Amino acid sequence: MTDSTRRRGERRPATPEPEDAWLLKVAEGASRDAGGVPVELLGDYLRMLADAATHGRQAKSRELDAVGLLGRRAAEQGISAGPVVQLYLSAARRLWQDLPMVVRSRDREAVRAAATAVLQVIDDAVATLAEGYAVARRDLVRREETLRRELIDDLLRGDSDLGTLVERAEPFGLDLARVHQVALAAPSRRLPDADAAISALEAVMFDRLGDRDVLVATKDGLLVVLAPADTGTVDRLPPAMDASNELGRLMHRELSRLPRGGPWRVAVGRSHPGLYGIARSYEEAREALAMAGRLHTDTPVINAHDLLIYRVLLRDQPAIVDLVQAVLAPLTRARGGAEPLLDTLHAYFDTGAVATESAKRLHVSVRTVTYRLARVKTLTGYDPTDPSHRFTLQAAVLGAKVLNWPQELLPIPT
Incomplete structure (x- = not known):
């Protein structure tokens, strides 16, 4: 293979040809304007602009597709959308200012046609860039949400590999x-x-x-x-x-x-x-x-x-069912059923065994509260005002609440 054949088979070098050196300067200036966004994200955009200005050529579909891929790459690299768009707009401004053929031309119509062609390329390229960026961001968000959901599932399950x-x-x-x-x-x-x-x-x-x-x-x-x-x-x-x-x-x-x-x-x-x-x-x-x-x-x-006591009670459900049945079941014989008496007991214990505070919470008279407490003593044999009886009654009342008794039947012990 001769040297000339080898040169024809090789890919075009990444470094611009001498006549394109000014494009590299435009790209570097645009990068500085955009806060250091890599010039690689411009791809062939500057060449597209130059061809539009000098020859009136519009961007081809494959060229715009390449710009869309550059938008995706920018999103994947974590670069904000604003600086990326600024890179493209700044590159267009700098290229127009430095474009040799247009600057030397004195034909007003030629300048107008060149400007129109350049603006069309800018419009198509920036729109495609933004679309590619948005698609990549949506993909990244969905991927992160999936990773987040899988992580939280494994963390909450607690049985995954720690490392x-x-x-x-x-x-x-x-x-x-x-x-x-x-x-x-x-x-x-x-x-x-x-x-x-x-x-x-x-x-x-x-x-x-x-x-x-x-x-x-x-x-x-x-x-x-x-x-x-x-x-x-x-x-x-x-x-x-x-x-x-x-x-x-x-x-x-x-x-x-x-x-x-x-x-x-x-x-x-x-x-x-x-x-x-x-x-x-x-x-x-x-x-x-x-x-x-x-x-x-x-x-x-x-x-x-605040609910630890209920967890303790439920750990031995047969025992708490037996306690409710043995201590509170007689309340069902009261006129109006067990609920008013249970509500009174609950309020009484919550207020530190103070009848006046219990009456305020229940919106009844103090006399009603004392009457109901007396009925509890008569029906169950446990006196709510007696400290030695109070713990048993209170545990039974908490058990009734957690078992939703008497609205629901007590579970049958197994």
Whole structure:
């Protein structure tokens, strides 16, 4: 193979030919104007502009397709859309200023035709560039959402390989060695616009907690927030001052601003360290949501810490069923059934065994409260005003609430 044959078979070198050196200067200047966006993202755009100006040639489909691919590449490299478009517009401005043939021409019609051709190429190229960029961004968002959903599923399940999870969590800014807590938000009906809800929560969470160690996603029709906890105070704050209370209130307040989905109910699990602590906090939040539904509570924000007693009761359901049956079943013989007496007992215990406060909560007279307490003593043999009887009665009342008795029949012990 001769030298001339070899040269004909070789690809064109990346460095411009001498007559195209001015195009390289235009590209470098445009890159500086756009804040350092790589000149490689221009591709053959400058040659297309030069041909349009000098020969009136419009861009071909394959050339525009190449521009679209450059738009995708820019998005994949994480370059913002604004600087990329600025690169193309600045390149067009600089090329027009430096275009030798047009600058030397004194034919007004030739200049007008050249300008028209150049503007058409700019219009087609920038539109194609933006479309390619947008397609790539949508693909990236969908890919990230899939990765986020898969990560949150594995984190909440708690049985995945730790090393793999650490590697997958790193791009999302999660340090699995930290103490975290999980909060769940349930809409009143089917989850409405999940993207809008996630965006709203991310904005407020990132503003309050920073964009690291916070993950917002959906799972089983619920919004899931994984947030860091203050390791210095997590074990020293009383429940009323627990940071999880603030997390729950923050979520509920932000979600309540959305046009659909309300009223929302938020449940927050306790803070636990490590990977398995995330799964544990999630299970606590799930149980708290389910328990709130069974208890028919109207509290919008539920803390798993406040429902520990119910978890203890349910761990031995046969025993709590037996307790309710043995202690409270006689109340069904009362006029009006057991419910008024159970409501009175619940209010009485919640107010620290103060009849006047119980009467205010129930919107009845103090005399009615004392009468009902006396009926409880007569029917059950347990005196609510006697401290030695009070614990048994209160445990039975809590058990009745969690079993939704007497609205539902007690489960048959197995």
